[in-house]
Amino acid sequence: PAPVRLEDYRPTDFAIDTVSLDIRLAPKATQVRARLAIRRRDTAAKGAPLVLDGDELDLVSLALDGRPLAADAYTAAPDRLEIRALPDGPFVLEIETRLDPDANTKLMGLYRSSGTYCTQCEAEGFRRITYFLDRPDCLSVYTTRIEARESDAPVLLGNGNPVEAGRIEGTDRHYAVWHDPHPKPAYLFAMVAGDLARVSNRFTTADGRDVALNIYVEHGNEGACDWAMDSLKRSMRWDEEVFGRIYDLEVFNIVAVSDFNMGAMENKGLNIFNDKYVLASPDTATDQDYAGIEAVIAHEYFHNWTGNRITCRDWFQLCLKEGLTVFRDQEFSSDMRSRPVKRIADVRLLKSHQFPEDAGPLAHPVRPRLYHEINNFYTATVYEKGAEVVRMLKALLGPEDFRAGMDLFFERHDGEATTVEAFLACFQEASGRDLAQFSLWYEQAGTPTLTVDSKYEPEARRFTMTVRQSVPPTPKQSAKKPMTIPLKAALIGPDGTEMTGLSVAGAEMTGDTLHIRNPSHMIVFSDVPARPVPSLLREFSAPVHLKSDLSDADLLFLAARDTDPFNRWQALQSVALSALIKATQAAAGQRPITVDPELVDAIGASIADDSLDPAFRALCLQLPGETDLAREIGKDVDPEAICQARRQVRATIADRLAETMLATYTAMTSPGPFSPDAAASGRRALRNVLLEYLSHGTGGQDGTLARAHFDAADNMTDRAAALGVLVHARLPGHEEALAAFADRHGHTPLALDKWFTIQATAPFGDALDTVKRLTTHAGFSMGNPNRVRALIGAFATGNQSQFNRADGAGFDYLAEVVLSLDKTNPQVAARLASAFRSWRSLEPERQARAEAALRHVAAMAELSPDVRDIVDRCLQ
Numbered sequence: 001p002a003p004v005r006l007e008d009y010r011p012t013d014f015a016i017d018t019v020s021l022d023i024r025l026a027p028k029a030t031q032v033r034a035r036l037a038i039r040r041r042d043t044a045a046k047g048a049p050l051v052l053d054g055d056e057l058d059l060v061s062l063a064l065d066g067r068p069l070a071a072d073a074y075t076a077a078p079d080r081l082e083i084r085a086l087p088d089g090p091f092v093l094e095i096e097t098r099l100d101p102d103a104n105t106k107l108m109g110l111y112r113s114s115g116t117y118c119t120q121c122e123a124e125g126f127r128r129i130t131y132f133l134d135r136p137d138c139l140s141v142y143t144t145r146i147e148a149r150e151s152d153a154p155v156l157l158g159n160g161n162p163v164e165a166g167r168i169e170g171t172d173r174h175y176a177v178w179h180d181p182h183p184k185p186a187y188l189f190a191m192v193a194g195d196l197a198r199v200s201n202r203f204t205t206a207d208g209r210d211v212a213l214n215i216y217v218e219h220g221n222e223g224a225c226d227w228a229m230d231s232l233k234r235s236m237r238w239d240e241e242v243f244g245r246i247y248d249l250e251v252f253n254i255v256a257v258s259d260f261n262m263g264a265m266e267n268k269g270l271n272i273f274n275d276k277y278v279l280a281s282p283d284t285a286t287d288q289d290y291a292g293i294e295a296v297i298a299h300e301y302f303h304n305w306t307g308n309r310i311t312c313r314d315w316f317q318l319c320l321k322e323g324l325t326v327f328r329d330q331e332f333s334s335d336m337r338s339r340p341v342k343r344i345a346d347v348r349l350l351k352s353h354q355f356p357e358d359a360g361p362l363a364h365p366v367r368p369r370l371y372h373e374i375n376n377f378y379t380a381t382v383y384e385k386g387a388e389v390v391r392m393l394k395a396l397l398g399p400e401d402f403r404a405g406m407d408l409f410f411e412r413h414d415g416e417a418t419t420v421e422a423f424l425a426c427f428q429e430a431s432g433r434d435l436a437q438f439s440l441w442y443e444q445a446g447t448p449t450l451t452v453d454s455k456y457e458p459e460a461r462r463f464t465m466t467v468r469q470s471v472p473p474t475p476k477q478s479a480k481k482p483m484t485i486p487l488k489a490a491l492i493g494p495d496g497t498e499m500t501g502l503s504v505a506g507a508e509m510t511g512d513t514l515h516i517r518n519p520s521h522m523i524v525f526s527d528v529p530a531r532p533v534p535s536l537l538r539e540f541s542a543p544v545h546l547k548s549d550l551s552d553a554d555l556l557f558l559a560a561r562d563t564d565p566f567n568r569w570q571a572l573q574s575v576a577l578s579a580l581i582k583a584t585q586a587a588a589g590q591r592p593i594t595v596d597p598e599l600v601d602a603i604g605a606s607i608a609d610d611s612l613d614p615a616f617r618a619l620c621l622q623l624p625g626e627t628d629l630a631r632e633i634g635k636d637v638d639p640e641a642i643c644q645a646r647r648q649v650r651a652t653i654a655d656r657l658a659e660t661m662l663a664t665y666t667a668m669t670s671p672g673p674f675s676p677d678a679a680a681s682g683r684r685a686l687r688n689v690l691l692e693y694l695s696h697g698t699g700g701q702d703g704t705l706a707r708a709h710f711d712a713a714d715n716m717t718d719r720a721a722a723l724g725v726l727v728h729a730r731l732p733g734h735e736e737a738l739a740a741f742a743d744r745h746g747h748t749p750l751a752l753d754k755w756f757t758i759q760a761t762a763p764f765g766d767a768l769d770t771v772k773r774l775t776t777h778a779g780f781s782m783g784n785p786n787r788v789r790a791l792i793g794a795f796a797t798g799n800q801s802q803f804n805r806a807d808g809a810g811f812d813y814l815a816e817v818v819l820s821l822d823k824t825n826p827q828v829a830a831r832l833a834s835a836f837r838s839w840r841s842l843e844p845e846r847q848a849r850a851e852a853a854l855r856h857v858a859a860m861a862e863l864s865p866d867v868r869d870i871v872d873r874c875l876q
């Protein structure tokens, strides 16, 4: 199929002002009657036909202004409905389609999950329900009538506010009517029907309106909704206080379903969630799960303004809602928890997911210009880098102008489907700054590199930094222009304090932010009394690779003294990263692996520093991951050597610091009953990372500590951490622990997912066999995306040494799964296939095997557009 291009955008010829849906549910034959009030736009050519989108649709009947359409007046196919000979004035089109929700394994459109009818329409799922102008710039007011057998589906939910409900006399059926007064694109349509339990609460908006809040879950899960409800209420308050955004309907409903292609969906007034992002109890959810629920609940809620009230003109503008909303949810979590800890977690995610994407064949701009399959563009680049771009805007403009720009955006574009240009124009106007060069962040793919060289001249009391930028070539973009890069910086004096009151030349500086715009800047600080250590890219002020000439000694100084906690963490990571690279080279060359004592001491110091937040100390202890190393090494990557080096370095550090580690481990034991708050979870994080070190060290080899940790755990965070350590260090007792875990959680799918993941990510030669074996486990199902991600997704992305096995068996297996899953759920299959994205940076032998697996998939005639797009781009 032909690609879709940004430059081909043009508005629709027709507007659909109102949509009235009558949905009569039945598992195998659901009847959908759509009544569309349509008018030709002034801009449309007279006589142009109406062409509506469809996808696997079965047309039953068609009427125009109450009369059936003559057979020669239209052409209907499963994917397209063309109607000719239309009146010049407004008209009403009635379309009846028939659906089979039970047979819908793609989980797009209307489907059933554990008996519950639900929908997923973003990006192009509405066209699987009825023929429509299924594009985000077609805004309509929806009324939805839902009818079902009352015993199957006592709960009937739609977008907007409830208007009517009742029984249908003489039958076992009932109905409900919902009306959403806010015009919206079809991708925000939703309905749910099922036998669900409800947990209710209320919220009073800043302007005094009462909103009913409901979370619907499967019966028996009512007790696991408290955290989600609490997160929702906090999100609503926060958006009022921080962005001045107030909720705009009488009800806000959330439904948790167990079969869902992604995390959640922001349908107007009716958010549908993967149950993973709703259900939480201490026994089944980890601290990370709690944080994830808080963030996703907030994210979907925030979409009500950034996404729903103001939506995207076309799918190329996806980052307009996603990047912005991720930025908003990140800020929310920062305000709820520790800002530096949240920032570090976000940067880790960006570097481990988005940087590799940006460095490989799937690289694309934050706003792409071309796609074959839009569902493949819900990526780390659009989401996470998209959020970084908004963050940079705030850094460059300052908080006041940023807020003024946001206010202008909400005021000017409310009710519209708009563009990145319109968004930037608001900030340009509010700040008076020219953002033309800044807009390159939306256009140019690839992670820029900032190279900083510095020198201090004592006699002249001058400190000079040469800052150079370069943006690497990426697919279809070979030549790049220089970007505007906010470089937050400070000079740290020998006594560890920030030097202030210096005069700066060579680049604009607002607050502590240097505005880098040229290929090269010579930045001169005058009146500098002593040689400083520059603290660069504070708070990770731009999504770039920073290469500086700071020595390990300078970095360790920053790790101990920097006044920016983010950079303290980053400095230690940088030293650890070079140590791990050296260790990888040693491992590859069969030479002994050594670790500099200075690094060990610095890690030891951060463990024992009680003035630091335990959550922060836990992050300082976490060594850069295998994908971080692979990315840094860049080419001829040997994932086995990386894995060995990392394990060996960790064990060496553990042996040298065993005493401090054990003391802090003991000190972090929980003083009271379980609480999911940031302070308590920080203590668990520190204790669990120490357990990991200690168990990989010599002293932990008998498994006593890890087994005791496992046995004593009164919450999932500790239990899963101990199980992970037992299995990943192959300690005595790991099999018993696996069995005990399965016994306890065998009937809780979300908890069992952790058991699948831990085994799938064990870095041993039998991991692939284990994964294959576990696909036959009673708790596993290829039809459920969470299970697939927990087992096979975790293996392909979280077990670098085994997925990238030298014999290629990992690649072959993934290819096989992708091909079989593609027949039922192409979206999840395409997601799995993107695990190949870094194949070109592997050493030649593995590269050849990965390529063969990719070519094997590409050679299949019957691929979905989703998988076809991923493998083609991977091979390009």
Ligand code: B3K
Pocket (backbone or CB within 6 Å): 122, 123, 262, 264, 265, 266, 299, 300, 303, 322, 375, 378
């Ligand atoms: N907007 C949805 C994602 C839809 C993905 C479609 N393939 C969830 C979110 O970003 O909030």
Ligand code: ZN
Pocket (backbone or CB within 6 Å): 299, 303, 321, 322, 325
């Ligand atoms: Zn989103």
